[in-house]
Amino acid sequence: AQSVTQLGSHVSVSEGALVLLRCNYSSSVPPYLFWYVQYPNQGLQLLLKYTTGATLVKGINGFEAEFKKSETSFHLTKPSAHMSDAAEYFCAVIPYGNNRLAFGKGNQVVVIP
């Protein structure tokens, strides 16, 4: 079974600073990878996804993530944090040929003015 590791349940970042959220996965087959964002009292919204092709993926709101197969990682970054980025972020994996998402435990991002 696949598992997803997100370190640091709460992440504080200053406004204008780099946002870096780490995601590592274990999968016996090539996976599809996702980052979702959840704003307060809302459902999950897709930020970006990797399926095939270019390993650097750009998403909404200035976020991007890079798939590194050798490191089994899919870290999420944004060069400059904005107050509106305060939310919970989830990394998720679906192995090829599967239809069940495995989620990490999430990172609650706080942006400090």
Added chain:
Amino acid sequence: DVKVTQSSRYLVKRTGEKVFLECVQDMDHENMFWYRQDPGLGLRLIYFSYDVKMKEKGDIPEGYSVSREKKERFSLILESASTNQTSMYLCASSFSGTKDNEQFFGPGTRLTVL
């Protein structure tokens, strides 16, 4: 745009009550899912369905059942609600025809059991 709706945003029930959570999607998706979300635990899969009248247990099915009589609707049932079922419940759907099976989520139902 895909739309997944859930019947209630907030629900308060008493211990022992039978609770129905309804989810409807409008994009003709084959797959539908129910998750619960708890702080520090992320999202955990309760049940999913890949076709009408078909269901499979997820990681935490105990205390729950589901019903899928129509393709667009997937119901989660708590036969006898307990306080440890107080949680946020999220429904999702996906299309089997795409290779990545991206899931689309509803807004969630925050259930409190007293």
